[in-house]
Amino acid sequence: MSCSATLRQSGGSIILSIPKSIAQSLAVEAGSVVNLVVEGRELRVSAARRTLAQRLAESPKTPAKWARDADWLAAPAMGREPL
Numbered sequence: 001m002s003c004s005a006t007l008r009q010s011g012g013s014i015i016l017s018i019p020k021s022i023a024q025s026l027a028v029e030a031g032s033v034v035n036l037v038v039e040g041r042e043l044r045v046s047a048a049r050r051t052l053a054q055r056l057a058e059s060p061k062t063p064a065k066w067a068r069d070a071d072w073l074a075a076p077a078m079g080r081e082p083l
Contacts, residue, residue, distance in 0.1 A: 001025060018045070 001022060007014050018028070026047045028034060033048040050058075060066050 003019055003022065005017055005019070007016055009015070018026075023029060026034075026045075028047050033050075035046050035048050037044040037046075
């Protein structure tokens with residue numbers, strides 16, 4: 001997949017916007033960390049690999065802070081799922 005994008009300036013930085021379809025294919029979103037590699041006049045962007053320790057350090061420490069879908073958890077059983 002390839003496309004072109006226009007760079008823009010914000011303060012002292014140059015910003016490259018990644019189209020949604022490419023972000024989805026890289027499995028990145030706003031706030032994701034990416035690696036940038038320059039080879040000659042080519043810029044390569046790839047999703048950064050995080051270690052298990054890094055992932056655990058970023059996760060909420062208590063169940064009260066875990067992102068949960070309260071409606072789904074409160075919904076009654078619909079089929080043969082174990083309760």
